[in-house]
Amino acid sequence: MSLRYGILGLLSEWDASGYDIKKEFDDLMGVFWHSHLSQIYPELNKLEKEKFITSQSIPQEGKPDKKIYSITSKGKEVLIHWLLTPPEPPKIKDPFLMQAFFMDHIPADEVILKLKMYKKGREQRLEKIKHAVEERFMSIKERNVMKARIIISAAVLKRGIQQEVQYINWCEETIQLVESCKFLWDKNKQTEFQYTDVSDQLSAYFFNALDI
Amino acid sequence: MSLRYGILGLLSEWDASGYDIKKEFDDLMGVFWHSHLSQIYPELNKLEKEKFITSQSIPQEGKPDKKIYSITSKGKEVLIHWLLTPPEPPKIKDPFLMQAFFMDHIPADEVILKLKMYKKGREQRLEKIKHAVEERFMSIKERNVMKARIIISAAVLKRGIQQEVQYINWCEETIQLVESCKFLWDKNKQTEFQYTDVSDQLSAYFFNALDI
DNA sequence: GCTCCCATGTAATACGTTACATGATTGC
DNA sequence: GCAATCATGTAACGTATTACATGGGAGC
Numbered sequence: 362m363s364l365r366y367g368i369l370g371l372l373s374e375w376d377a378s379g380y381d382i383k384k385e386f387d388d389l390m391g392v393f394w395h396s397h398l399s400q401i402y403p404e405l406n407k408l409e410k411e412k413f414i415t416s417q418s419i420p421q422e423g424k425p426d427k428k429i430y431s432i433t434s435k436g437k438e439v440l441i442h443w444l445l446t447p448p449e450p451p452k453i454k455d456p457f458l459m460q461a462f463f464m465d466h467i468p469a470d471e472v473i474l475k476l477k478m479y480k481k482g483r484e485q486r487l488e489k490i491k492h493a494v495e496e497r498f499m500s501i502k503e504r505n506v507m508k509a510r511i512i513i514s515a516a517v518l519k520r521g522i523q524q525e526v527q528y529i530n531w532c533e534e535t536i537q538l539v540e541s542c543k544f545l546w547d548k549n550k551q552t553e554f555q556y557t558d559v560s561d562q563l564s565a566y567f568f569n570a571l572d573i
Numbered sequence: 574m575s576l577r578y579g580i581l582g583l584l585s586e587w588d589a590s591g592y593d594i595k596k597e598f599d600d601l602m603g604v605f606w607h608s609h610l611s612q613i614y615p616e617l618n619k620l621e622k623e624k625f626i627t628s629q630s631i632p633q634e635g636k637p638d639k640k641i642y643s644i645t646s647k648g649k650e651v652l653i654h655w656l657l658t659p660p661e662p663p664k665i666k667d668p669f670l671m672q673a674f675f676m677d678h679i680p681a682d683e684v685i686l687k688l689k690m691y692k693k694g695r696e697q698r699l700e701k702i703k704h705a706v707e708e709r710f711m712s713i714k715e716r717n718v719m720k721a722r723i724i725i726s727a728a729v730l731k732r733g734i735q736q737e738v739q740y741i742n743w744c745e746e747t748i749q750l751v752e753s754c755k756f757l758w759d760k761n762k763q764t765e766f767q768y769t770d771v772s773d774q775l776s777a778y779f780f781n782a783l784d785i
Numbered sequence: 786g787c788t789c790c791c792a793t794g795t796a797a798t799a800c801g802t803t804a805c806a807t808g809a810t811t812g813c
Numbered sequence: 814g815c816a817a818t819c820a821t822g823t824a825a826c827g828t829a830t831t832a833c834a835t836g837g838g839a840g841c
Contacts, residue, residue, distance in 0.1 A: 362827090362828085363666070363668045363671055364828085364829095366671065366672075366675075367671055370671070370674065370675035373675065373678065378792080378793095379792080379793075379794090380791070380792055380793080390671075390674070391665070392665070392670070393665060393666070393667040393670035393671050393674065394665065394666055394667070394671055395664060395665060395666070396829085397829070397830065397831085398792090398793085398794085399794080399795080399796095399829085399830075399831080399832095400828080400829060400830080402793070402794055402795090403794085403795090406794095421791090421792080422837085424791060424792050424793085424836080424837065424838090425791090425792045425793040425794085425835085425836090426792085426793080427791090427792070427793090428792090428793080437678075440675070440678065441678050441679060443672070444672055444675060444676060444678055444679050445679060445683065447690070448668040448669040448671075448672050448691070449668045450668075450694075451666070451667055451668065451669065452607060452666065452801090453603070453604070453605060453606065453607060454575070454605070454606055454607070454663070454664065455605040455606070455663055456575045456660040456661045456662075456663065457660040457663065458604070458605035458729050458732060458733075459575055459578065459579055459582070459602075459605050459606055459660075460578075460655070460656055460660050461725060461728065461729050462582065462602070462605065462725065462726055462729045463578075463582035463585065463652070463656060463725075464656060464721075464725050465720065465721035465722040465724075465725050465726075466585065466649075466652065466653050466656055467653060467656050467657060469721070471657065472725070478659070479660070482662075501768065502768055505767050505768045505769075506765070506766065506767065506768065507757065507766040507767055507768050507770055507771050508677065508757060508766070509676075509677035509681075509754070509757040509758045510677040512677075512750065512751070512754050512757060512771065512775070513673060513674065513675075513676050513677050513684070513751070514674055514677075515775070515778075515779075516673065516743075516747045516750060516751075516778070517670050517673050517674045519743075519778070519779060520670060520740075520743050521670075523739060523743065524736075524739075527735060527736075527739055528732075531728075531731075531732050531735065535728045538724065538728060539724070539725070539728075542721070542724050545719065545720060545721040545724060546721045553718070554718065554719040554720070555717050555718065555719060556713065556714055556717045556718065556719050557717075558719055559719050559724065563724075563727070566727075566728070566731070567727075567731060574799085574800085576800085576801095590820080590821090591820085591821075591822090592818095592819065592820055592821080608801085609801075609802065609803085610820090610821085610822085611801090611802075611803080611804095611822080611823080611824095612800080612801060612802080614821070614822055614823090615822085615823090618822095633819090633820080634809085635808075635809040635810070635819095636808080636809065636810090636819060636820050636821085637807085637808090637819090637820045637821040637822085638820085638821080639819090639820070639821090640820090640821080664829090
């Protein structure tokens with residue numbers, strides 16, 4: 362139920378087409394939401410029927426008309442109303458962590474490989490976000506203006522970057538942990554290890570993170 | 574498509590009923606997945622039809638029969654196959670960050686209030702997770718055994734705790750940022766502020782997080 | 786020649802959530 | 814008395830993803 366408000370929020374800043382909106386979702390807004398064109402187009406039609414947005418068609422050569430949407434005052438009202446209501450609780454779904462949780466079933470080297478590959482993916486994502494954020498702030502610095510909009514969006518983008526950085530750090534730490542505990546995966550002597558056999562590695566790993 | 578593997582993974586550790594599985598999802602596995610009973614029960618039936626799990630009904634008084642599921646060797650095979658395939662990319666949806674991104678539309682005091690309320694929710698969640706993790710590790714320490722299973726699940730749970738801690742920190746920092754930049758939300762003199770008017774606050778906020 | 790970008794959308798399917806249905810037991 | 818826990822499930826609805834449909838222009 363939040364997609365529509367993401368669209369309204371975006372249109373509260375600038376007029377845009379469905380295609381433009383999708384690019385924003387892939388780009389900066391990607392740190393907190395994602396969506397497909399086949400979901401955005403129907404949602405835009407609904408929002409227009411409900412009079413929260415209006416559109417004007419701009420004819421183009423060789424392409425379908427470009428439909429530029431603008432937010433209405435009614436649309437701004439519902440946006441602000443939504444901003445003041447408590448957010449839906451986050452619905453955590455992290456397929457990689459789910460796999461990781463059960464990786465005692467695959468060899469330690471495979472575990473390390475998977476962690477390294479996943480880390481790489483996260484690093485690429487981080488670079489992409491950093492690049493987008495830098496571009497945004499360059500143009501803001503040039504225009505030499507400052508608004509609440511800029512501060513609050515910067516805060517959200519910082520959170521996105523932080524998340525990536527910390528996921529990458531976790532991958533690194535966990536690679537080291539698994540490397541130092543490889544023997545536990547060894548099928549031949551898997552039977553009886555004691556807690557104290559790895560308590561040093563465990564406490565190093567958890568140091569400064571938990572207090573168990 | 575990952576729910577089924579979460580169920581299989583869980584059943585690779587111990588036999589369980591749908592109700593038990595739901596509790597695990599709410600509890601420890603909650604750091605990376607969540608699901609409803611009305612989704613778990615049909616999935617269990619599907620998995621049984623596909624011969625990945627088997628069940629035995631245990632009659633009870635005053636309650637419906639308890640159906641205890643066990644994983645089959647075929648089920649273990651598909652679990653391991655899944656563990657070796659690349660995970661689906663995470664589908665980020667964070668309704669609170671989406672709201673935050675557009676909070677220049679509501680008064681600064683409301684923004685601070687929302688951040689404080691959200692922070693509180695995260696703190697409660699953190700306490701719940703910490704509690705569950707501590708319980709788990711107590712019983713492991715008592716039994717004085719160590720397996721790959723324990724190490725790898727600990728790593729995932731650490732990630733869950735980290736995430737909460739860092740979200741809470743971000744809330745705090747952002748509350749301070751908004752407090753020190755309140756004047757930007759002031760509707761009367763919203764017109765013309767310069768980048769340099771807040772560059773100190775911004776660089777303090779971004780210090781050690783970004784290098785822009 | 787092939788892929789990517791632009792630009793719109795529909796249809797079919799898959800996945801997820803809320804509401805409905807039943808009912809005994811335990812604790813506040 | 815009321816809510817929570819145990820225990821199973823179905824039905825209706827909502828959201829999200831993939832596949833299908835069209836087609837010109839740019840760059841390799």
